[in-house]
Amino acid sequence: xxxxxxxxxxxxxxxxxxxxxxxxxxxxxxxxxxxxxxxxxxxxxxxxxxxxxxxxxxxxxxxxxxxxxxxxxxxxxxxxxxxxxxxxxxxxxxxxxxxxxxxxxxxxxxxxxxxxxxxxxxxxxxxxxxxxxxxxxxxxxxxxxxxxxxxxxxxxxxxxxxxxxxxxxxxxxxxxxxxxxxxxxxxxxxxxxxxxxxxxxxxxxxxxxxxxxxxxxxxxxxxxxxxxxxxxxxxxxxxxxxxxxxxxxxxxxxxxxxxxxxx
Numbered sequence: 001x002x003x004x005x006x007x008x009x010x011x012x013x014x015x016x017x018x019x020x021x022x023x024x025x026x027x028x029x030x031x032x033x034x035x036x037x038x039x040x041x042x043x044x045x046x047x048x049x050x051x052x053x054x055x056x057x058x059x060x061x062x063x064x065x066x067x068x069x070x071x072x073x074x075x076x077x078x079x080x081x082x083x084x085x086x087x088x089x090x091x092x093x094x095x096x097x098x099x100x101x102x103x104x105x106x107x108x109x110x111x112x113x114x115x116x117x118x119x120x121x122x123x124x125x126x127x128x129x130x131x132x133x134x135x136x137x138x139x140x141x142x143x144x145x146x147x148x149x150x151x152x153x154x155x156x157x158x159x160x161x162x163x164x165x166x167x168x169x170x171x172x173x174x175x176x177x178x179x180x181x182x183x184x185x186x187x188x189x190x191x192x193x194x195x196x197x198x199x200x201x202x203x204x205x206x207x208x209x210x211x212x213x214x215x216x217x218x219x220x221x222x223x224x225x226x227x228x229x230x231x232x233x234x235x236x237x238x239x240x241x242x243x244x245x246x247x248x249x250x251x252x253x254x255x256x257x258x259x260x261x262x263x
Contacts, residue, residue, distance in 0.1 A: 003029055004260040006047045008061065009239050009252045012130045017210040020236050022251075022261075029261075031241070032210050034233045037263060041249070043227035044258040061255030071096040080105070080119045080150030105149035107141050107190075109160065110134035112238075113168035114175050115182055117160040119149040126205050131252070133169040133238030138179045138204045140186050141197040152194045159189055170240060170248055172214040179204055211235030215242060221249040223257055 005024025010031060013019040020031040048055050048063040050070050055063035060073055067073055071093035076082040084091060085101035104122040109115055112134040120128035122142060129137040140156075143149050153162065160182075168174075180201075187198055212234045221229055231243035239252040 001263045002260060003027055004044070005258065006049070007251055007254050007257050007259055008049065009131065009255060012127060014126050014130070017208040018130055020210070031236055034263060035210060035212055036232065036234070038230060038232050040230040040262040041228070042260040043223045044260055046256055047258055049256050057256040076101070076146065080146045081154050083145065083147040083150055086145045086147050101146040105143055105146050106139045107143070107149050107152045108137055108139050109179055109182055110137040111174060111177055111179060113165040113173055115160050115177050115179070116164060117153055117156040117162055119153050126207065129205060130207060131239050132164050133209070133240070135174055135207055136179055136204055138183050139202045140183055141190065141194055143194060143197050148194055152190050155189055155191055156186060167218055170218050170237060170242060171216065209235065209237040211237055211242065215246045217246045218248045219246055221247050223254055
């Protein structure tokens with residue numbers, strides 16, 4: 001079987017284990033079915049996820065022009081504390097920014113290697129944690145806008161990491177941590193205006209990934225340098241495909257790349 005199209009992040013279904021899907025214009029593939037099978041990837045070109053033009057991808061699936069102009073990749077995406085829609089102040093497109101920023105957001109702790117703090121829209125639970133390869137996660141607070149989530153995350157960065165070690169995550173090197181205990185500590189550290197949103201108890205989410213066995217060493221596949229690659233898939237975690245030879249391929253990094261996949 002051959003599949004061809006523009007890479008976008010894998011769609012996921014919260015199950016035991018998590019189900020992964022690659023969706024192309026005219027077909028889709030349940031990636032879990034590829035476990036223990038050989039596949040071949042061939043880089044074919046680019047297609048910007050925003051304008052649809054065959055222009056070289058700059059970042060996050062966007063060409064340079066779209067990345068510099070689209071409201072979907074404003075600075076407040078990566079730095080929620082820069083959100084200003086609640087003040088009626090525009091960054092690039094106030095209507096878009098109000099739609100995204102002025103909705104419930106979750107500040108959470110996730111365990112993918114060590115404990116990290118993060119922010120996501122409530123509608124992205126548990127998708128966000130799946131994409132990060134977290135084996136456990138727990139909400140800290142649910143707040144009504146992105147700005148409040150952002151200033152909470154900034155305060156908690158003094159006590160927790162805010163980035164995932166992708167190498168440790170893919171090798172399943174996870175520290176044993178009591179997330180509920182860690183969560184309880186945060187009540188003393190979150191901003192005063194956020195404390196009314198703190199609930200005494202929140203459910204811990206446990207996530208199981210479809211991995212046959214974890215690699216001891218990992219090496220990231222670069223499609224620009226290696227446009228043709230073949231290998232046997234042994235697992236899927238986060239947005240990565242794990243191969244038997246220790247190669248790992250981050251689908252998210254190569255959004256907007258046109259590929260042909262032969263199974």
